[in-house]
Amino acid sequence: MQTAQPPAPTSVPFREAFLFWLKLGFISFGGPAGQIAIMHAELVERRRWISENRFLHALNYCMLLPGPEAQQLATYIGWLMHRTWGGIVAGALFVLPSLFILIGLSWVYLRFGDVPVVAGIFYGIKPAVTALVLHAAHRIGTRALKNGWMWGIAAASFVAIFAFDTPFPAIVLAAGLIGYFGAQRWPAVFALGGGHANAHKGYGPALIDDDTPTPAHARFSRVHLVKVLLAGLGLWLAAMGLLVATQGWQGTLTQMGWFFTKAAMLTFGGAYAVLPYVYQGAVEHYQWLSGPQMIDGLALGETTPGPLIMVVAFVGFVGGWLQQVWGQEALFAGAVAAATVVTFVTFLPSFIFILAGGPVVEATHGKLGFTAPLSAITAAVVGVILNLALFFAYHLLWPQGFGGRFDAVSAVIAVGALVALFRFKLGVMPLLGGCAVVGLAVKLAVPYFA
Numbered sequence: 454m455q456t457a458q459p460p461a462p463t464s465v466p467f468r469e470a471f472l473f474w475l476k477l478g479f480i481s482f483g484g485p486a487g488q489i490a491i492m493h494a495e496l497v498e499r500r501r502w503i504s505e506n507r508f509l510h511a512l513n514y515c516m517l518l519p520g521p522e523a524q525q526l527a528t529y530i531g532w533l534m535h536r537t538w539g540g541i542v543a544g545a546l547f548v549l550p551s552l553f554i555l556i557g558l559s560w561v562y563l564r565f566g567d568v569p570v571v572a573g574i575f576y577g578i579k580p581a582v583t584a585l586v587l588h589a590a591h592r593i594g595t596r597a598l599k600n601g602w603m604w605g606i607a608a609a610s611f612v613a614i615f616a617f618d619t620p621f622p623a624i625v626l627a628a629g630l631i632g633y634f635g636a637q638r639w640p641a642v643f644a645l646g647g648g649h650a651n652a653h654k655g656y657g658p659a660l661i662d663d664d665t666p667t668p669a670h671a672r673f674s675r676v677h678l679v680k681v682l683l684a685g686l687g688l689w690l691a692a693m694g695l696l697v698a699t700q701g702w703q704g705t706l707t708q709m710g711w712f713f714t715k716a717a718m719l720t721f722g723g724a725y726a727v728l729p730y731v732y733q734g735a736v737e738h739y740q741w742l743s744g745p746q747m748i749d750g751l752a753l754g755e756t757t758p759g760p761l762i763m764v765v766a767f768v769g770f771v772g773g774w775l776q777q778v779w780g781q782e783a784l785f786a787g788a789v790a791a792a793t794v795v796t797f798v799t800f801l802p803s804f805i806f807i808l809a810g811g812p813v814v815e816a817t818h819g820k821l822g823f824t825a826p827l828s829a830i831t832a833a834v835v836g837v838i839l840n841l842a843l844f845f846a847y848h849l850l851w852p853q854g855f856g857g858r859f860d861a862v863s864a865v866i867a868v869g870a871l872v873a874l875f876r877f878k879l880g881v882m883p884l885l886g887g888c889a890v891v892g893l894a895v896k897l898a899v900p901y902f903a
Contacts, residue, residue, distance in 0.1 A: 462660045465502055467535050473500075474531060474543045478550035480882060481523065481758045487585050487881050488523035488760070490592055496530065497656055503530060504659040509596070513827030514814045516834055517625065519718050520803040521760030524548060528807045533661060533815075536670045537808060544804055551759025552766050552796050556789055558753050559770040569896060577892015580863045581885050583845040584870035590838040591875075593831070602642050603832040606631060611836030615843070624833050632829030643825035673812040685805035689714070692797060705776045706794055708739065713765055714798045731765065741772030762799060769795030862895055 473495070481488040489512065496502045503511075511533075515525040524547045531543025598604050606628055613619035613627075636643040659665075693714075696707040712734050735741045742750075750771065754764035773791025774784050849863050866888055873879040873887070 460658065462501060465534060465660060467539065470531065470535060470539065471542060471546075474527065474546040475550075477527065478546045478548070479758055481547065481551075481760075485521060485523040485589075485760065487589060489526065490589065491881065492523070492526060492530075497659070501657055501659040502534065503661040504663050504665075505656065506663050507659075507661055507665075509831070510827070511814065513831055514810070515807075516830060517629075517827070518803070518806045518810075520800070520806065521762050524760050524800070525803050525807055528804060529811055529814075532807060532811055533668070533671055540808055540811075541804065544800070544807070548759055548763070548796065548800055551757055551763045552792065554757050554759075555753060555763055555766045556770060556792055558757065559750075559767050559774075559788070559792070560785065562749065562753070563771065563774055570893065573893035573896030574889045575892070576863070576896055577866060577888040577890065578885055579845075579849055580867035580892075581870045581888035583842060583849050583867050584874055585881065585884070586838060586842040586845055587871065588874045590835055590842060593838065594835045597828070597831040597835055600642055602635065602639075603828070606829055606832040607836040607839075609836070610833035611839050614837055615840045624837065625830055628829040628833035629826035632826035635829070636825030640825070643828050667815045671812055671815045673816050677812065678809055681805060681809040685801060685809075689798065689801055692794070696794070700778075705741070705772065705778045706791060709741075709769055709772065709791055710794050710798050712739070713769075713795045716765070717799045717802050731768065735768050735772065739772075741776060742768060746771055763796070765795050765799050766792040769793075866891055 477488075477491065477495075481491060493508060497505050497508050508530075511529045512522070512526050515522040515529060518525060524544055527547045528540045528544030532540025535542075594607065598607055610624050610628065613624055632643050693707070693710055696704065696710050700707045702708075716731055716734070732744070732747055736744050736747050747768065750764050750767035753767055754761050757763070770788045770792040773779075774788035777784060777787060778791055779787030846867070849867065850860050851857055852860060869891075870884055870888055873884055879887075
């Protein structure tokens with residue numbers, strides 16, 4: 454006998470959505486894959502605010518864009534449910550908790566330096582992050598790799614980025630072209646879900662279901678498009694104009710605003726795709742901070758909620774502090790200003806992309822000419838995530854390179870984290886907390902066994 458599916462929610466008050474997006478901002482650990490998994494579990498499986506296919510349709514569009522796809526996905530769903538302010542609230546609350554936490558941690562980092570307790574916590578969390586990335590590749594792969602074509606695309610993307618260091622935008626373009634032209638010959642193969650649209654679990658009817666008509670505010674309008682583009686451009690010009698007027702073009706804050714505006718347009722494939730560019734500019738060219746400080750900032754970014762690209766807030770804070778952008782008497786205020794400027798210019802394009810492009814995406818819902826390339830791109834992303842997992846594993850297990858020692862303790866923690874995720878379905882926060890405790894215990898015990 455089949456259990457009767459509960460009815461779909463008839464509406465979601467703005468207050469209820471606000472509280473959820475606020476909660477998400479504090480629990481969105483695990484990088485984009487972990488954040489997307491949390492949203493899928495909460496919005497598709499448990500709350501049923503949006504159906505699986507509509508969720509994946511929005512996600513595939515966000516994966517095409519430069520910028521953090523998880524934050525953009527939250528913005529998209531918030532916009533679809535509660536118009537423009539719903540999208541702004543969802544996207545902003547995804548970022549703000551992380552910004553406040555990183556400002557606090559960056560201050561502690563600069564004031565108190567290398568604390569053994571903090572080092573021990575990081576030692577335990579890094580293997581957990583590696584396990585989370587592997588788990589994410591598995592989760593997305595089980596949904597996207599439904600036939601031999603999709604497996605082939607994933608394998609080809611892995612080889613392209615691992616063996617030939619192919620840029621991520623080139624992989625996206627190639628996969629999209631394969632999906633577009635392949636669907637004309639074999640439409641069932643490239644349908645959303647790889648020709649097995651009904652293979653996923655049925656979570657019951659959703660508020661925004663597969664056949665729910667597009668709401669009026671989400672329909673394409675040239676007037677709306679122009680308004681969003683002008684508003685976004687106006688906000689950026691106002692911010693940069695204020696910086697130029699108060700700091701001059703060569704001022705540190707102005708140069709940070711300009712540099713991270715350019716960086717925001719290069720974040721195809723997530724934060725790790727743009728980190729080399731940020732490192733080159735912030736460390737080598739502008740010398741706002743040192744290489745070791747940049748690495749420490751990445752560790753902080755990995756272990757705080759929110760998108761990993763929030764590491765730019767750390768770069769801004771440390772750079773603003775060290776460069777004394779508001780003078781020696783206002784180190785903290787100047788650093789906060791720098792982190793705020795960097796965060797603003799980094800995430801402003803993401804809001805514009807969603808609020809301007811969302812109506813176009815909604816108009817393509819269910820149209821194979823649009824969904825087929827996105828299905829192929831999703832398959833390609835699985836290969837890219839697997840490559841990232843191997844990148845993590847290499848630096849985790851051989852911290853000094855293959856010629857150095859093998860970190861057996863990190864390997865044990867990583868294996869334990871994988872077992873906890875795959876076998877016991879442990880949540881992200883308990884996993885990170887448990888691994889942090891283990892890492893701290895190991896680091897504190899080392900002096901007694903040395």
